[in-house]
Amino acid sequence: MMKQQMSGEAESVLEVRDLSVAYGKVEALHSANVRVGVGQIVTVIGPNGAGKTTMLSAIMGQLAGSGEVSFVGQSQAGVSVEGRVNRGMSLVPERRELFASMTVEDNLLMGAYARYRQGLRNHQETMTEVFQRFPRLKERRNQFAGTLSGGERAMLVLGRALMAKPKVLLLDEPSLGLAPLIVKEIFHIISDLRRSGVAILLVEQNARAALQVSDFGYVLETGTIVFEGPSADLIHDQRVAETYLGAAARSLQ
Incomplete structure (x- = not known):
């Protein structure tokens, strides 16, 4: 070895x-x-x-x-x-499970839920950072997640994980x-x-x-x-x- x-x-x-x-x-x-x-x-x-x-x-x-x-x-x-x-710690599973009937923006907000419960209220600033990294998600922010392509879904699960500000x-x-x-x-x-x-x-x-x-x-x-x-x-x-x-x-x- x-x-x-x-x-x-x-x-x-x-x-x-x-x-x-x-x-x-x-x-x-x-x-x-x-x-x-x-x-x-x-x-x-x-x-x-x-x-x-x-x-x-x-x-x-x-x-x-x-x-x-x-x-x-x-x-x-x-x-x-x-x-x-x-x-x-944040895990992005291979299944790319999303809330299909919720918008891209709402899916991203779910990623910040744990921080929100801890009293942190800077999720809009974090979302701006995510949109800068994934411009395609910004374009589709009001679109239902269930209508995204496979590549866009992969970007969304990554973006949602980043909303938690993981180490x-x-x-x-x-x-x-x-x-x-x-x-x-x-x-x-x-x-x-x-x-x-x-x-x-x-x-x-x-x-x-x-x-x-x-x-x-x-x-x-x-x-x-x-x-x-x-x-x-x-x-x-x-x-x-x-x-x-x-x-x-x-x-x-």
Whole structure:
């Protein structure tokens, strides 16, 4: 197994130690160790059924597991999903679930609900920032979410998550089912989010695109991390390239 440490390590936002999850007698995730630093994009790649979504769900507290999840230096043991959201963790699931009969603007406002409950009233300022990042959402602010295209829905779920002003954003397969041009746009947006200071843990099957925008990567197979290292090294590693990047990887060598 290739083991490398993050060079010039940034201050840790999210640290996962020995995280394991089992469905009955079947272990879906085994002793996973993942670290995300401030302003970093870290990706987890791997095939279907590798345990990627399970990892994100366990980090958010949606699934019970063993091991430790530490967020901004504090253990999340016993902290509910809502509590983790309030502290600054945000998950964008692959299903892109939206309130179809509500407008784009109202869907975005739902993303700021936790902050509103905490007494924060700067959601309009945050929405302006989201519209600057996603001009297409501004154009469709009064349109029902259920009428949006697949790419617009992907932008809306990202924008809604950003309304919560997260310190770390967990993205589950953001490119799933999207046309190649839209995938390129979504990954450009993800890369650009680094400027806002939010840390990102990106789970993806599109390994090449994920490694190209990330700082550090982990390769997950059947619940176990089998490779890890700086993304620039992984994308040129022969074993990773042959298994996950295919013929397209050879043009990157």
